[in-house]
Amino acid sequence: MVALARKTLFREWRRFLPAVLTVCFAGLLLIVQAALVLGIFGSAAIYVTASSGDLWVGYPGTQSVNLGRPIYRDVEMLLRMNPAVTRVEPFLWVDADWHATGVGGVAVSVVGIDPSVKGMVFDHMLSPTLRQDLQEPGSIVVGKADLGQLGVQAGDHAWINGHRVHIVAVIPGLRALGGVNVISSLDTAHNLDPHAGFVTYYVAKLADYAQAPVVAENLNGNPAFGPYQVWTAPAFALRSQLFWMFDTGAGIAVVFLAVIVVLVGAVIASQTLTAVVISLAAEYATLNALGVGMPSLRWVVMEQATWIGGLGLIGGGLLSAVLLVVAHGQNVPVAMTPQVGLICGGLVLALALISGLLAMRGLLRADPASLLR
């Protein structure tokens, strides 16, 4: 079998290049957009994903980690009574006002955690030494990406709600979605705003993580301990991310943009492919005169579209990988998962196939009778 589609594409690559580049850049746009969305909205659940707790207990109906309300401390007893639970620790959320030399007011979220070495919250981000430093009253840790906004460096002092605090460390990856994250011990956070309550969430560790959904279900629905709700860590993280993505309208905007990218890409790529098909109309018409059916000729066009999609995907994927590595190095919030990567790849191939379908109209010119006029 003569690989007509492939040989034409590689021999006359200059004619196909605009279509390949279109698919390439459409893929780049889709992947980078998806990576930014995952990175930005993933930070909405950084408190959960950077911690090793299996269950999160908060106020009923809490839609996102940052929207928590105080719960009764009795809930800790409920958790400790369950034999599946091996460790429980509180988490306190305080919305506060930051002030530093040369910087006006900045809204910050102070996250009070158990600073002990065995603490679960942020144990993926804070080293044991750093946790020990947080035990000093008034000590805080801030994110590297927020330094410009906060106007401080590691070792400096600043004021939160009028209380003097000491920046003991600066760590990467702490960028927040709706403001600035500040990590402190539970005591420090409570002192910064005594009216915020003592506990916003309880985080629990289980002996067997696989039992988390069952344990969460068993723990829910006990009114004797006041209003509370239990989620597994992945469920609570997803809940927070989905809230930011869809309840804020940002998710719909992203989906809308993805559709626009695919459609515009398909139209532009199809124009190039159609031009190539039309330029080969006489050759295709001759094949049809010789008895090669129109479905076979359409298949040649679709094969070329698939090649264009494949080459564009490889190019777009490599470019995206380079860009995302650079962005990650510059503290830009980007992330990617295999599932989202596959969806982007599927969309790019769909774009190429749509362009192939649109380009088939060029075969209307491949009328063998027209060769005799």
Place this chain on the structure above:
Amino acid sequence: MFAPSLSGLAASVASDKVVPSLVAEGISKSFVSGIVRTQILERFSFSILPQELTLISGPSGCGKSTLLSILSGLQPADGGRVLALGQDLGQLKSRNLEHFRLRYTGFVFQGFNLFSALTACEQVKLPLAYMGIKGAEANRRVMAVLEEVGMSQHAHLRPTALSGGEKQRVAIARALVKTPKLLFADEPTSALDASSGQVVIDLLHRIARDHGTTVLCVSHDPRLIQHADRVLVMEDGAINREWRSGGHPAARAMVGADTLK
């Protein structure tokens, strides 16, 4: 589906009874442009014999290309019928017509229409895959026809490296590799110089003689007239002269060589 009576055709030729391989019975064709209707062919009837090169000649616009496209099944007639190898082409659906052309017909056009990305060998091999002929058999056939048209030494060359005459020979090989019973050629020499045109004429003639193929050629090239077995001169959608200088022995005996109609 179609069922050309090829066995009947072969038997009749063997018994010196001339059976036409291509018959037009009262075909009509007109084109409409705006409100103007132009009649190209009107109740046109004639027949063509196998094993000879038949030339339809005439001035531009006389309807010879339209006639060729109808006889080859590339477009339908408004009225009448075309019998190709005993098969009424008007009765075939589009897909069956394509299948008929794939199995029984070859085409050579003035413009060569070769894919610039393919070598001569690949150009010729291309239709075979669609006929289900692959591998060693396809290669054997390709090399045989390239040898026959004198292009085996250039099998690896692409069209940009070939002269006009060589391109046309590759196009003829592409048509011939299918071993067609009917070969249609539209102005096959018009774009060629004298020597290349002569080579192409000789090839078409040889194909008719050696392969028993019905070769129907449409051209206004006077060089072809001397080499055709039978010449039909068209004017205003009708044949006004016809003569024969060779071709099928039985036909010559029946009609008489150099007959002026």
